[in-house]
Amino acid sequence: MLWNRPGGIFAMPSRVVKAKSTLRSKGDHDGNSLRKAFYEIRELIVHGRLSPGAWIVEADLARHLSMSRTPVRSALHWLQREGYVIERKNARKSRMIVAPLTKEDAGELYSIIGHVEGLAGRRTAMLPKAQRAEITARLKSFNTQLRQILTAKDSRSAGIFDIDRNFHHCIIERGAGPRLLALHKSIEPQAERYWRLYASSIINDLHLSVAEHDEIIAAITAGDAGRVEQGLQANWQNGCTRLARVIEIFGERGSW
Amino acid sequence: MLWNRPGGIFAMPSRVVKAKSTLRSKGDHDGNSLRKAFYEIRELIVHGRLSPGAWIVEADLARHLSMSRTPVRSALHWLQREGYVIERKNARKSRMIVAPLTKEDAGELYSIIGHVEGLAGRRTAMLPKAQRAEITARLKSFNTQLRQILTAKDSRSAGIFDIDRNFHHCIIERGAGPRLLALHKSIEPQAERYWRLYASSIINDLHLSVAEHDEIIAAITAGDAGRVEQGLQANWQNGCTRLARVIEIFGERGSW
DNA sequence: GTATGCAAGATTGTAGACAATCTGTATATT
DNA sequence: AATATACAGATTGTCTACAATCTTGCATAC
Structure with missing residues (x-):
């Protein structure tokens, strides 16, 4: 479904609000995966489904939430910034773990x-x-x-x-x-x-x-x-x- | 669903530190663009180089910092979370603007x-x-x-x-x-x-x-x-x- | 048996591509 | 001329690919 590429010969009823039936070729783009990821992961942590000290793997979470790593990654950064997740620094890379309870x-x-x-x-x-x-x-x-x-x-x-x-x-x-x-x-x-x-x-x-x-x-x-x-x-x-x-x-x- | 990896800490077999001479083919991967983006953009805002109320465009900042949009985007989310930047929501999309001073x-x-x-x-x-x-x-x-x-x-x-x-x-x-x-x-x-x-x-x-x-x-x-x-x-x-x-x-x- | 080094797999960090949406402007219609 | 419409550019949100790096397991040497 080409919307606006140079040869836009596709007369599209311009402003019509697309019915939900639109086929989304990629993911589930509700335009808000990041938020979803943030709240869902936070709930996993707060409710203890992700144990304190557990080692976080972006790809696993992405699979669990059925989205790509990108929004998950951003969500993890939020969580890190707020203290739900901490970073075990090792030179360049960072390992994220669920913040321990002390x-x-x-x-x-x-x-x-x-x-x-x-x-x-x-x-x-x-x-x-x-x-x-x-x-x-x-x-x-x-x-x-x-x-x-x-x-x-x-x-x-x-x-x-x-x-x-x-x-x-x-x-x-x-x-x-x-x-x-x-x-x-x-x-x-x-x-x-x-x-x-x-x-x-x-x-x-x-x-x-x-x-x-x-x-x-x-x-x-x-x-x-x-x-x-x-x-x-x-x-x-x-x-x-x-x-x-x-x-x-x-x-x-x-x-x- | 295995959430916890048995997180064990083992003494690192003292490994040889790789020489820095490694050729980097993509970008300048110092493994830390996100942080750089965060602090640089924050400084732009704090020092007023980015005016309050100014409309933020990810791609522009990415160019300015010579990196891709990905880390810039994450940095902007941090800044948003902390109040340096606010979101003008419009249905699905969001416009980011520098937080006004009131x-x-x-x-x-x-x-x-x-x-x-x-x-x-x-x-x-x-x-x-x-x-x-x-x-x-x-x-x-x-x-x-x-x-x-x-x-x-x-x-x-x-x-x-x-x-x-x-x-x-x-x-x-x-x-x-x-x-x-x-x-x-x-x-x-x-x-x-x-x-x-x-x-x-x-x-x-x-x-x-x-x-x-x-x-x-x-x-x-x-x-x-x-x-x-x-x-x-x-x-x-x-x-x-x-x-x-x-x-x-x-x-x-x-x-x- | 323990230490050292290498190789394969796992994981992260960034870039770039693409789709979806918004906005402004030129064009057509009246 | 005023209004509505369609198009094109701009921008965001997400995904996938790929390289760099770390970890782990194993083989080898002492």
Whole structure:
């Protein structure tokens, strides 16, 4: 199907939106493979399907995602830049491996995200009262859900991650500008990775986190920026402490 | 599906380093074009050679850097991810433009970097006294240099940026872990971009910044973490205010 | 048995080709 | 002349090829 080559004698109904039936000769060009690759690989990492420390081979991933190496490669560079993947340099070439999970890294990561959220939360606390009320209503709902799981001893913990994430997102989204939001979006999944892979830490101490959430909600209601910031930082700080204990027991992963 | 290769590390049988004389048939493969592209393009942006709002064409940059589009493209994705470049989406395709400079963005950016440095500075303040002394010695030297430029009315302001950057780096490098350091390295040049492109704001109010630096040095000497954090945040916050005035006068760039 | 060196396979980094899409302009139609 | 249409150039997104390099396994020598 020659579109515009010098001898374009092919009278094509010009602007007609091509039906999806168009035969694509190469790949599945939805014009967005890179993004797809990025999110899919990130999910593989966050969910532990790609183990910490595992050695990444571009071609394998490309096959898995049914696309060529090019977008996969770019996606890996993003992931590297954001810390999901690290580079084992060897002179010229680089080997990519899934970033290991270490106690030290967790400490730094949690500290950073605590401050990022704190900064956003500070601004959330300064919103007009009406908006804050709307937010706290949602937050309370999330926290209630967590409590239910808690009392039900519902071992189907899959939902916990999502609920907690929603709780935090709900606060961040309002207070953060585009930059801070982007930053949060790039960091948060890495904290989530620790969560998921050391799930037991969260499950057992969930009630503590829920209580901390209550404090945060109260602070937002009061419109006390400093207290909100403190609350969020504390929530992460404590989460880190709890996590550290579990890492101590089960060992770090992917670092040898 | 085998995701994990048993990653074993074996002592490398000391292999002979190949002579560099190898003939390279294609391009200049130093195995690292991507990095080169990233840093060069970033510098073009930070220094204003690529104007805010300017429309980026991959092929042009590739020609300029004498390499193919592939590494340039990846580099642009990094830059996009970090906010130097933004994407004007149009259905499938995306146009990349150099991120514009706006007062709002500057506000958020400076706020973020202030907090990032504050977090790192907090840890720097908690280092043993001997190390802190070494650091403050250097810091004082930088600040002295700034004062000299100030009194000399030396219009050769080129050095100012570097000296100030060194001042801050000197603090951050010690306190920050690898993650925070990487974050800082990715954000700081963007603040520097505002600096350079609205240079007049800095030059005129340099004495204020220098005074703030003194306070930071004193705080580090005292080992007062909170005060260091405050000082750094204030330095950026005030810088932002000064910058905002200049932007108000000269207008935003690249946003229409 | 251990160390050294070579060869084959695996993997990465870059280039270049091609397809798909967008945009502007010249042309036709009224 | 104003508007719609078609074409050509420009640009992006993806793929494939190929060279450089690294790893691994094996054969050989000590």
